[in-house]
Amino acid sequence: MGKARWEDYNQWYADGINRGYNKTNPMNLFESQDIKDRRWYSKGAIMNSTAGWLKRFPFKRKARAAGFFSEKSDKKLIDYTFDLHGNDITRGELQKKDSRLCLELKKRGLIDKIKTIRRVGGFMNFEEWKNYGIKREYNKINPISLAHGQNNEERSWYARGSYMRKEKWLKRFPFKRKRIEGRWRTYNEWKNYGMNRGYNELSPVSLEKSEDREDRSWYSKGTIMKKEKWLSKFHFKRKIISNRWKTYDEWLDYGLKKKYDSKNPGSLIKSENKDERRWYQKGNDMNKKEKWLERFTFSREIKISGYYKNFENFEREMLEAIEENDGLFPIQREFVKMGRGSLNQAMYSYYGGKYAVMERIGYNEAKIQELASELEEILKEI
Numbered sequence: 001m002g003k004a005r006w007e008d009y010n011q012w013y014a015d016g017i018n019r020g021y022n023k024t025n026p027m028n029l030f031e032s033q034d035i036k037d038r039r040w041y042s043k044g045a046i047m048n049s050t051a052g053w054l055k056r057f058p059f060k061r062k063a064r065a066a067g068f069f070s071e072k073s074d075k076k077l078i079d080y081t082f083d084l085h086g087n088d089i090t091r092g093e094l095q096k097k098d099s100r101l102c103l104e105l106k107k108r109g110l111i112d113k114i115k116t117i118r119r120v121g122g123f124m125n126f127e128e129w130k131n132y133g134i135k136r137e138y139n140k141i142n143p144i145s146l147a148h149g150q151n152n153e154e155r156s157w158y159a160r161g162s163y164m165r166k167e168k169w170l171k172r173f174p175f176k177r178k179r180i181e182g183r184w185r186t187y188n189e190w191k192n193y194g195m196n197r198g199y200n201e202l203s204p205v206s207l208e209k210s211e212d213r214e215d216r217s218w219y220s221k222g223t224i225m226k227k228e229k230w231l232s233k234f235h236f237k238r239k240i241i242s243n244r245w246k247t248y249d250e251w252l253d254y255g256l257k258k259k260y261d262s263k264n265p266g267s268l269i270k271s272e273n274k275d276e277r278r279w280y281q282k283g284n285d286m287n288k289k290e291k292w293l294e295r296f297t298f299s300r301e302i303k304i305s306g307y308y309k310n311f312e313n314f315e316r317e318m319l320e321a322i323e324e325n326d327g328l329f330p331i332q333r334e335f336v337k338m339g340r341g342s343l344n345q346a347m348y349s350y351y352g353g354k355y356a357v358m359e360r361i362g363y364n365e366a367k368i369q370e371l372a373s374e375l376e377e378i379l380k381e382i
Helices: 009-018 026-030 035-046 074-085 091-097 099-107 126-135 143-148 152-163 187-196 204-208 213-224 248-257 265-269 274-285 311-324 332-337 341-350 354-360 363-381
Strands: none
Touching: 009 035, 026 035, 074 091, 074 099, 091 099, 126 152, 143 152, 143 213, 187 213, 204 213, 248 274, 265 274, 311 341, 332 341, 341 354, 354 363
């Protein structure tokens, strides 16, 4: 998220509670591989000296005392891991949530005790898979909703059943709800159902990505019937993109207002923000006839071949990227989002990868000294 987030302590506090940070150790947030965890912690650290944000936050889990791990036998350390994080924890999840504990397990050769994937993906037979699904009441859910839902465990369970198609696991599972192809057999049935649910007041995208399985199932049926143009004929509230920015001046004013002139065109093309993608696409569509994109001035130009082979150029751009990313070293997805994908590629092609670059530009030492010193002070008072 951008720098405008958490404008006051109450917003920052509420977000931390919603994310369950009050149940974890602040050191885990400081060392987390999740950018959201580190950004939340960094904001608190920045505001701690003047407003005491971290000191006021109700962290419940205290920092481990010195020698904590050395006092535990291998068996007790494994038991401690499962008691703390649950029996279903995977290695990847443990690395993100508790990197120090994960490192200790690796040192002792105990990491093999932790699963590489969730058990949901590794059922050995049909009965085990079936019982798992019935226990979670998947038999009461539309199979299409399981396949395309937002819940990782549901998708993994369904994928396992689909993989075992020769043994017909999915066909043998007692789904009670009919498959989507059997519902809304006519356009009028489908339309009336949508009107009764108020889908005409929503956007198609909100239905496609809805957490409600019924919303997604209804929308999916419309996409299946694309030849009959069910979705096109349904009167959604939101206007289609082609009706926006009817003139170059409207499009230009919108781009300047959103400060797209300070971005690289590549970051708009691949943006997670649909409005940014739509704005760029509109300009691209109008570029052949009226040269909308060519007339718009982007401040970040595409770098010439070999630009990043010069370390001074590379270092300058990398420091700018870190500053733009709220002082945190970006990961690949963030480089792309900022329109700096070539910078990430150059890091591995010319300079030995992420950790070699962090050491060469002095990022590790500066960041660790800055945040670790603050963390030590905070932990003394928690």
